[in-house]
Amino acid sequence: ILKDADLTTMSAKKVRQQIEEKLDIDLSE
Incomplete structure (x- = not known):
């Protein structure tokens, strides 16, 4: 279970990260 979650x-x-690079935005919030 832990492996799947990880x-x-x-x-x-x-x-x-890929979306952030494509849209040039930060979604970390």
Whole structure:
């Protein structure tokens, strides 16, 4: 369960970073 949750968190961060780069914005808030 922890592994799945960690993978989900990591993938979510990667996706968010890609979106930030594409839109040139910061979604960390």
